[in-house]
Amino acid sequence: MPQIDELIAHLTDVVPREAAARKIPGVAIGLCDADGVLWSAGFGSTRAGTAPPPARAVGVHTMFSVQSTSKLYTATGVLLAVQEGLVDLDEPILRHLPEFTVRSDHEDHPERRITLRHLLTHTAGFTHEASVGSNYEVGDATFEEHLSTIPQTYLRFPVGHHHEYSNLGIDLAGHIAAKAGGETFPDFMRRRLFDPLGLTRSTFDFDVFDADADRAFGHSRTFARAGRELPRRVPMVPSGGLYTSVDDVLRYLRFQLRDGEDVLRPELIRQHLDFPRLTDLQTQGYGLGLYIDRWAPGVRVLHHGGAGFGFLCQVFWLPDAGIGGAVLTNAVDHDVQNELAADIVRRLAAGDRSAVTAPAPAPPPAAAPAPPPRVDELAGRYVGRLGDVVELVVRDGGLVQVEPEKAVVDLDGELTGTVPGEDPGGRRRLIFLRDAAGHVRYLLDAGTGDVRYRTVVPELGPSALPPHLLGDYTSRIADVPIAPYRLRQDDGRAVIDLPRRGSLADPITLQLSAAGPDRYVSATGEVLTAGEAGVAYAEIPLTRPDQR
Incomplete structure (x- = not known):
């Protein structure tokens, strides 16, 4: 495979150079196909400095925290529970948690409508954190104590309205599956997924990870400048508490590329790809613990990254090319994991045009007739989860996008319009959504399903x-x-x-x-x-x- 050989040679050269330039102590990286590992390697060390325990060379079996990539594995665990008949994706979670409640300003008793599918696709409406056992309040609280504070939170929108990323839903989903199986969550995942796949370097048990000599330590410049040690134990176990090695990740990706092998039935593993669609135009989204995406130059990529506690990673696979990859790092303050993943995808696409999918079709015109839009009602700033902003202003009686780039919004309905897309000549459809009171509150990208929030609602x-x-x-x-x-x-x-x-x-x-x-x-x-x-x-x- 000359193309793969060239890619491996390129990565062998660039990874240690980039790690040194970005002051990343250690990187583990690898590629696989449905038959097994194509290449994997470790670079650098498990920790910086001279503090005990002593640093070791990073290898292909070195365990890293993969943070939110845990959500992908947890979703697989829930699907294994579905296969056993322990749970059902579309039954209310009250079947398993009859005492569970959650607060909402949008509807009475939202917990009666929340299902496992809502939890795994982040459409239940949960905020991202709980008051106990979070990225900010790590402490010594147990996972059960963390779960007990979720009912004190408020939902951000009505159940099922749209996708909004949250740790809490995944934590509840993992807890429900393990409870139905009569085990702790780490044991549930070990017995159902890790043992059958031979993932001997993977665990959701922090104590197992902490006692292992071949483990990476997280690094953060913010904490280093403050002279403080990073918290190490992730309290949000199903949503962020997986520790694994690059070779184990590649073994898991082979399981995905082989449609579940003999562990999970093909029709169930494909449920990972079943993302909620807010429009018929939507071709990307977040399925069950998984992003379904298109990366340059138009390649269909399934992926999940992770960030926090001094670690960054990206795990991805190209289903049409049959190749997967992983980049694990033990530092934050960089974006090498995403840069390397994107570079791998571009280089693979250059050598295999079959991996490049056709651009999404141009959005059809809105149904006519439609009332003329009130542009002043649509204008404003709309912000996404990661701080990405779309700003629309009224000019000469029309609507103009001024951020992220200037473009005239071609309004073709009361609440619909298009702007230029990423593909040459393509258009991206925008749909404005009202809240229950009739106020324009959300901006939906019809192709990706991304929802941004209007920062000020004058009404x-x-x-x-x-x-x-x-x-x-x-x-x-x-x-x-x-x-x-x-x-x-x-x-x-x-x-x-x-x-x-x-x-x-x-x-x-x-x-x-x-x-x-x-x-x-x-x-x-x-x-x-x-x-x-x-x-x-x-x-x-x-x-x-x-x-x-």
Whole structure:
């Protein structure tokens, strides 16, 4: 396979060079096909510095934390529970958790409608974190204590409305599958998935990982500058607590490329690809623990990355080319895992044009007749989960996109329009969605299913925060400042400024509306609380910059 040989030679040269340039202590990387490992290698060391235990050379069996890539494996575990008849994807979770409740301003008793499918596709409406056992409040809480705080959270939108990434749904799904099997979650995954596939270097049990001599340690410049050690135990076990090696990841990808082998029936493993479709035009989305995507130059890629606790990774496979890959690193403050994955896909596509899929068809015109749009009702800033912004303004009676790039919005319906797409000559359809009160609240990309939130909804009217709450705040992990926030009044509205690119120089400003005593809801559906327990936004505790 000359093309693979050339790719391996390229990676063997570029990976250690990039790791050294980005100050990444260790990288494990590999490629596979349906028959097995094509190539895998480790570069660098398991930890920087001289602190004990001593650093080891990273190898193909070195265990890394893969963070949110855990969600892919957890979804597979739930499908194995479906295969055994222990659970059903489309039955309400109250069948297994009869006492479970969750708060919502959108509907009464939302827990009666939530299913495992909602949890695995992130469409139940959960916020990302819980108040106990999170990325910010690591502590010593058990997984069960973490789960017990989920009922105290508020859903961001009605059940099933759209996809919004959340740790909580995956944690509940993993807990339900393990409970139905009568085991702890780590044991459930070991018996059902890891043992049958021979994944001897994979575990959801932190104590097993922590006792292993051949394990990587996470690194963060923020923590290094503060002279503090990173937290190591991930409390969100099904959503972020997998520890594994690059060769074990490649073995798991072979299982995917071979349609479940003899472990999971093909019709069930294909459920991973069943993403919720908000329109008939949607060709990408988030299925069961898995992103279904198109990467340049038009290659269909299935993938899931992970970030946090000093680790970054990307795990991906190309179903049409029959090749998978993984990049595991033990540092943050870089994007090498995504850069290398994208480079691998481009190089594979250059040598195998069959891996390149045709562009999505141009969106058909909206059904006619349609009332003329009120452009002032559609204008505004819309923000996505990762801080990506689309800004639309009214000019000469029409609607113009000014961010991320300037383009005229061709409105062809009351709530629909198109802008230029990534493919030459292509168009991308935008659909504006109203909330239950009839206000334009969301912007949907019809092709990808991505939903962005309108940062200010003028129809909601004025609002105010108590003066003592106004001012600057910071989020912290283990008392290390992580990100700045600000509460203020702006043109008669209470707002919260969220960091953009790490600072408040050009913030994401979200309108806040009063929703109850000491409780406010932002334009993205996240909740700000300001009671005796202190100030928290989206279940992330916020403190004054000089407060410890």
